[in-house]
Amino acid sequence: GQNIDQPTEMTATEGAIVQINCTYQTSGFNGLFWYQQHAGEAPTFLSYNVLDGLEEKGRFSSFLSRSKGYSYLLLKELQMKDSASYLCAVIDSNYQLIWGAGTKLIIKP
Amino acid sequence: IAGITQAPTSQILAAGRRMTLRCTQDMRHNAMYWYRQDLGLGLRLIHYSNTAGTTGKGEVPDGYSVSRANTDDFPLTLASAVPSQTSVYFCASSDSPSGSYNEQFFGPGTRLTVL
Numbered sequence: 001g002q003n004i005d006q007p008t009e010m011t012a013t014e015g016a017i018v019q020i021n022c023t024y025q026t027s028g029f030n031g032l033f034w035y036q037q038h039a040g041e042a043p044t045f046l047s048y049n050v051l052d053g054l055e056e057k058g059r060f061s062s063f064l065s066r067s068k069g070y071s072y073l074l075l076k077e078l079q080m081k082d083s084a085s086y087l088c089a090v091i092d093s094n095y096q097l098i099w100g101a102g103t104k105l106i107i108k109p
Numbered sequence: 110i111a112g113i114t115q116a117p118t119s120q121i122l123a124a125g126r127r128m129t130l131r132c133t134q135d136m137r138h139n140a141m142y143w144y145r146q147d148l149g150l151g152l153r154l155i156h157y158s159n160t161a162g163t164t165g166k167g168e169v170p171d172g173y174s175v176s177r178a179n180t181d182d183f184p185l186t187l188a189s190a191v192p193s194q195t196s197v198y199f200c201a202s203s204d205s206p207s208g209s210y211n212e213q214f215f216g217p218g219t220r221l222t223v224l
Contacts, residue, residue, distance in 0.1 A: 095210055
């Protein structure tokens with residue numbers, strides 16, 4: 001079967017750095033998305049990786065290793081507004097999007 | 110309209126009743142999707158449409174039906190609601206030509222409670 005694993009919940013301190021991991025086992029791979037979802041709101045797009053390596057976008061970076069079936073989202077200079085759930089999603093060989101359950105990130109002052 | 114809208118925002122429904130959740134986008138995206146989101150389970154695909162006039166089943170299609178008469182609208186119907194359909198429903202769209210995949214844009218969601 002297809003599976004995406006993320007930690008259920010993480011806690012970090014304002015101003016610090018946090019890394020949210022995502023491992024996947026899917027039938028084929030055509031790319032990986034990270035989305036941010038604040039409580040009670042819709043998911044919003046953060047990043048897309050299809051090649052190995054690091055993609056940087058401001059305070060957020062996303063890394064992909066296709067050989068290891070692994071990605072992470074790195075958030076720097078954490079702000080209270082970064083408290084949200086972070087969803088990892090993989091495009092499989094049939095171009096279906098497989099979603100992880102999400103990681104709830106709690107930021108403390 | 111800017112982006113993708115859903116109606117109603119929330120609804121309480123008696124079991125056995127019929128309900129249609131509405132979704133409209135103004136981005137001229139070819140692909141549209143319906144998800145349900147339950148605590149601890151993440152987003153699960155109910156139905157999708159790659160282009161107007163076509164639809165397909167997702168991971169959890171039972172008890173739901175969709176239609177795609179035009180590019181902009183993608184309604185989701187619960188023929189006879191049951192309590193297990195209590196969830197938050199998200200509609201999404203993307204500009205995804207065949208053989209590729211672009212980011213999905215989500216509507217604000219509909220919170221449905223079936224009693």
